[in-house]
Amino acid sequence: MKLRITAVLTLSLLLFVSQAFSQSDPGIRGGPPGAGGPLPSVAADNPLTILKFFNDGQSRFQEVDSVKGTIAGEAGKGLGPRFNAMGCARCHAFPAVGGTSPSVNPQIVDAGADGAINLPPSFVTLSGPVREARFVFFTDPAGNPITSQPNGGVEDLFIIAGRSDAGPCTTSVISQPDFASAVAHNNVIFRIPTPLFGGGLVENIEETDLLSYQASVAGNSFGIAGTFNHNGNDGTIARFGWKAQNKSLEIFAGEAYNVEQGVSNELFTQEHPTPEEERSLGLPNPCKLNATPEDHTNFNVGSIATLSDAVQFAMFMRLLAPPDRSPDTPGGSASIGRGEEFFNKIGCETCHHNRFPSFSSSITPSLDTQKVNLYSDLEIHHMGSTLADNVSQGAAGGDQFRTAPLWGLGKRIFLLHDGRTPDLLKAIDQHSSPSSEANTAVLNFNSLLSTQKQDILNFLRSL
């Protein structure tokens, strides 16, 4: 009897020990979303009526688009002819409107909505992340990539052909890009949505603060030396998107409306063709079903409805509060505190810089000289051949990415630019490969004890 007890004890002790020796991603933090609401000063309606702008933007952001805007439940006008999903909030959905990919991918439903006859490509699945696709190179007619002709533009997954409101835009004039061939030639890369919480704060970080931070970490002991992506025309620092390819929320909103939903607007005035169509004669005429731009300032309407959707999408994103972090979940406050300390010391924080001040704001007090705890330097860094997607955008080459802001990480289902993993440990491991600036930080991470690694993982999921 006594023997048996000792055996059980030893066994459980062994179990305990072996458990203590392997760290693991605590996974999505439970509880309320902790995101999706307005900044505190916006909630307090300061300045007066600003809350109305937020609410209006939020509801337009959730609008579902159809071609003519006449289908019940699909009041937005201008879908397609090519699109990736039927509304902003389809993709920017989790853990709340304005976030990123939900666990069930709405693109599968959108592919066949209202009679559409799209074949979802193999890389878009019901349980997988929302994805946007780009072809790396243009191809010959057989689909062989021509490496002297970089493509990199977004290939919309779906077409409106077959939909009850698509009229003459049928499969005899338009077709989906050949994704099967692109997959067979390994010529396609993916991007998942980035979350939008705290967007206005990111927009309001002064360049001086970014530049002086960059100078302050020159000569660091981690081999890290990033650079900035710049807006092509005025040369100022661009900061939105996986490669920091876009300057402002409004430009991104205009581009997204055009590229993701196919809604032309005052910022992007023509319908969005595939990169191949762009090199040829553009979209087929029978598919240009609405006058352009489809979204525009609504003259003579009065009040808030005057504004275009694109402008109101940007305002919604600008006024979104940053995500809440948990002081004690997962793992308790002591573990989270240690985790942050380790994160700072081993080189993660050199790229994932915890905090910038925001500049004084003309919009609302919560954007004014605040601490922006985004955990990103907004620089682009070489991330090595394992993460490289061979798409260049502005100054960012094939393996350069903007340091992903880590705020809200506790509620992220899919990680890295293409959503290749849900597991924090894998995401960290992927930082290390030839050409990466993060190799030293990853070696430092791998110098830690399992319990210390666990502290870092707890810290990350507390964000």
Place this chain on the structure above:
Amino acid sequence: MWRLIRHSLSSLFAVCIGLSADAGTAPAVVPNGVILVKGAAPRSSDSVTPLPEEGKVADGRYSNAYFSLSYPIPAGWTEQPAGPPPSEGGSYVLTQFAFWDREQQRVRAQVLVTAQDLFFSASSAPSARELMASLRRGVVPQYEIERGAEEVTIAGRTFYRVAYGSPLVGLHWRVLSTDARCHALTFTLTGGDKAALDAAERAMGGISLPKESDAPLCVKGYAHDDNIVEKTEPYLATRRFNTIPVRVTIDGEGRVKHVHVLSAFPDQSDAIIAALRAWRLKPYLVDGKPAEIETGLVFGTLRAAARGSAAGSGRL
């Protein structure tokens, strides 16, 4: 009509390719794990002159012809993935080794070998000594200084050494830096295992880094207007907002013998290399005799740090 013809022609072409693929030709596939589409990258005017980024690992040593450096890899340490290309600010990751505890899947210690081109450093530090002093100032608030900065002699060379650590993390850093061809050549040893760190530091005694090498003299700021006899500015056709650090070797007759663009887009490198070939400078004199030298130039967007140390001319 033409569209139709073109369409049928291309389908015909597709059919042919399809047939030949059936006949056994594999379809072209974009390889994984290869960076094909590059951003700013290094380039040089010939393929024989050694460059800082071109070190090699063989027979238990890391050797770098540019620095005439040979470094004995501590026993049991393994080469790690290569680092990024040289940065806009002239920093290089040369190589990296780590000592893994395979059983525990844990790194006991590692060494990162870097070089900072002192012509271009953002901190404007003129020497390894200053660079270490600024590192020491920089790390004080975040880590505990364990020793230094102090001077130590390794392989007959003066190294500046700073040791610091974090008791909470249980990691120690020992940073040793020396001057080589107007670069701060730096060995950063990191780890939780003090014995391994000690061993690695001892192993540095086996470094070979001859003081007297046949490398050209490095002279900061030589290519300024007073010394230039003839020059054409390169035409950079597109504004890309990047800083382009360039090292040039100037021969005893004042001609540009070699150009190393540390970081630029290909069109920029082409234009810069072509333009610099036509430059003529006053020969640099050592004891009255013309000598071969290397110096630095910056093109493209000059950042504040580069401007600051350029004495107004934009030439470092």
